[in-house]
Amino acid sequence: MTEMIEVNSLTKRYGNKRGINDVSFQVAEGEVFGFLGPNGAGKSTTIRLLMALLRANSGTASIAGLDVWQQSVEIKRLVGYLPGELALDPRLTGGQILEYFGHLRGGVDQAYLKQLIARLNFDPSRKSRQYSSGNKRKLGIIQAFMHRPRLLILDEPTSGLDPLHQQEFDRMLEEVRNAGCTVFLSSHILTEVEQTCNRVAIIREGQIVRVGLIEDLKDIKRHEITIIFAEPVSSEAFKGLTGVEKVDTLADGHTLHLSVQGPADAVVKAAAQYSVVSLNSHEPSLEDIFMHYYENDGQPVKEASHVVH
Numbered sequence: 227m228t229e230m231i232e233v234n235s236l237t238k239r240y241g242n243k244r245g246i247n248d249v250s251f252q253v254a255e256g257e258v259f260g261f262l263g264p265n266g267a268g269k270s271t272t273i274r275l276l277m278a279l280l281r282a283n284s285g286t287a288s289i290a291g292l293d294v295w296q297q298s299v300e301i302k303r304l305v306g307y308l309p310g311e312l313a314l315d316p317r318l319t320g321g322q323i324l325e326y327f328g329h330l331r332g333g334v335d336q337a338y339l340k341q342l343i344a345r346l347n348f349d350p351s352r353k354s355r356q357y358s359s360g361n362k363r364k365l366g367i368i369q370a371f372m373h374r375p376r377l378l379i380l381d382e383p384t385s386g387l388d389p390l391h392q393q394e395f396d397r398m399l400e401e402v403r404n405a406g407c408t409v410f411l412s413s414h415i416l417t418e419v420e421q422t423c424n425r426v427a428i429i430r431e432g433q434i435v436r437v438g439l440i441e442d443l444k445d446i447k448r449h450e451i452t453i454i455f456a457e458p459v460s461s462e463a464f465k466g467l468t469g470v471e472k473v474d475t476l477a478d479g480h481t482l483h484l485s486v487q488g489p490a491d492a493v494v495k496a497a498a499q500y501s502v503v504s505l506n507s508h509e510p511s512l513e514d515i516f517m518h519y520y521e522n523d524g525q526p527v528k529e530a531s532h533v534v535h
């Protein structure tokens with residue numbers, strides 16, 4: 227398979243502060259690749275290196291076989307880039323900004339542009355200083371997609387988008403992927419990457435700790451589940467079930483709080499033996515998952531965390 231992105235031992239220091247260290251991974255043409263890591267892990271630094279907005283201290287990276295630093299101008303023609311924070315001229319309207327980006331790209335399909343604007347329900351007539359962070363994100367997404375690039379590099383694309391527009395964005399990703407576009411997107415939310423990507427690299431404290439298929443993330447997947455029952459239920463009924471790592475009973479005796487690793491199937495089936503008032507499940511933050519999963523020295527607790535390609 228042709229590699230669209232190839233990163234080899236890329237290292238960037240900010241003075242004596244860590245940026246990223248010895249980062250390597252490949253993204254094949256046509257893949258939707260997730261770059262997952264908690265805040266400060268080094269996602270934006272890696273992306274800025276790919277876009278030649280920063281220069282690496284050592285290591286190499288290429289996009290479509292072109293060196294990201296030496297051939298950055300050619301690369302810009304291939305790529306739609308959404309930065310983590312988009313710098314916008316406050317006096318221009320959204321429409322004027324899109325027109326400007328369109329000219330830079332040598333003209334874009336106006337019908338497609340209109341379609342993107344409508345799908346994200348974006349109002350291009352307002353001055354950019356009036357846009358909320360969600361609207362700025364929409365503008366950023368539209369300018370990244372509008373010239374139908376071969377590669378999309380998206381830095382936390384859905385941060386600030388409401389759930390409805392997140393869904394629309396997921397559909398847009400699906401469509402460009404079906405059209406053969408390669409997507410590289412960063413996120414600090416495991417479920418988001420799970421829903422949209424086929425493969426993922428996990429970065430932590432500037433280093434890649436894992437590269438693999440989404441299916442291989444099952445062993446780090448965790449849920450915090452709270453179940454309220456109509457009558458008091460003993461925690462013993464849940465201890466020892468597949469995936470259950472911890473069960474706490476709240477003072478009223480009706481409420482159980484469970485930490486579950488992997489599928490929640492056994493818990494749901496056990497809960498169904500009783501009268502359930504409500505069941506609430508949430509995913510802990512990536513920081514919490516990592517705290518549980520990695521020991522202090524950064525070594526994985528579970529042996530399944532090897533690098534899989």
Ligand SMILES: Nc1ncnc2c1ncn2[C@@H]1O[C@H](COP(=O)(O)OP(=O)(O)OP(=O)(O)O)[C@@H](O)[C@H]1O
Nearest residue numbers: 240243244245263264265266267268269270271272
């Ligand atoms: N311009 C800079 N000067 C000094 N240190 C920096 C600079 N930019 C980033 N860093 C540091 O480099 C590390 C990686 O930051 P980076 O922004 O790449 O992380 P991130 O994964 O994108 O996180 P976030 O989601 O918070 O943006 C952090 O420790 C950060 O403090």
